[in-house]
Amino acid sequence: xxxxTQPPSMDCAEGRAANLPCNHSTISGNEYVYWxxxxxxxxxxxxxxxxxxxxxxxMASLIITEDxxxxxxxxxxxxxxxxxxxxxxxxxxxxxxxxxxxxxxLTIIP
Amino acid sequence: NAGVMQNPRHLxxxxxxxxxxxxxxMKGHSHVYWxxxxxxxxxKFMVxxxxxxxxxxxxxxxxxxxxxxxxxxxxxxxxQQVVRGDSAAYFCASSRSRTAADIQYFGAGxxxxxx
Numbered sequence: 001x002x003x004x005t006q007p008p009s010m011d012c013a014e015g016r017a018a019n020l021p022c023n024h025s026t027i028s029g030n031e032y033v034y035w036x037x038x039x040x041x042x043x044x045x046x047x048x049x050x051x052x053x054x055x056x057x058x059m060a061s062l063i064i065t066e067d068x069x070x071x072x073x074x075x076x077x078x079x080x081x082x083x084x085x086x087x088x089x090x091x092x093x094x095x096x097x098x099x100x101x102x103x104x105x106l107t108i109i110p
Numbered sequence: 111n112a113g114v115m116q117n118p119r120h121l122x123x124x125x126x127x128x129x130x131x132x133x134x135x136m137k138g139h140s141h142v143y144w145x146x147x148x149x150x151x152x153x154k155f156m157v158x159x160x161x162x163x164x165x166x167x168x169x170x171x172x173x174x175x176x177x178x179x180x181x182x183x184x185x186x187x188x189x190q191q192v193v194r195g196d197s198a199a200y201f202c203a204s205s206r207s208r209t210a211a212d213i214q215y216f217g218a219g220x221x222x223x224x225x
Binding site: 032036041042043044045046049051087096097098099100101102103 | 114145154155168211218
């Protein structure tokens with residue numbers, strides 16, 4: 001799986017959009033980009049995933065650049081409950097393990 | 111529709127004892143994955159199983175650790191003769207299939223403490 005690079009920490013004001021970047025410059029054509037988050041010591045929670053196109057669900061939006069070398073997770077209206085470590089992961093069939101890096105620790109400021 | 115269920119949530123063992131961690135996948139899921147998280151670190155893959163088969167155990171320590179996913183019942187991660195270094199959070203995930211488009215959903219984890 002492609003290695004991903006994320007900033008170690010970010011702050012965001014409550015109610016504002018949180019934009020979390022991820023670099024995956026060595027991603028291959030059949031690798032998906034997945035985002036999970038881990039709140040405190042709970043189990044990782046799936047957020048969103050995509051291959052080429054931008055994706056949106058009830059939790060977040062995922063913007064993938066045209067060359068697929070980077071992506072951005074957008075939480076449109078951050079709340080205090082969004083404080084967590086966010087992991088960007090690339091993943092493809094034939095190598096089913098999710099490889100978690102160190103993620104971005106997002107802190108939502110009241 | 112219950113999520114991935116892990117038990118126990120907390121497990122305390124003395125050095126040399128055995129630890130058994132259980133994972134019941136989501137309904138309709140036949141693929142199970144085990145991950146370990148040491149304090150202040152990210153999750154590390156251990157093993158991937160499909161009903162009655164181990165598909166990938168590349169992340170499992172060579173000794174003392176074993177996993178199974180029988181035809182009936184939960185998946186079991188077994189650690190024999192535990193040592194202090196086994197203290198960690200163990201997470202199980204399940205998915206419906208093995209395609210990259212199929213999401214792995216995680217349980218709440220079992221926190222193992224070795225005294």
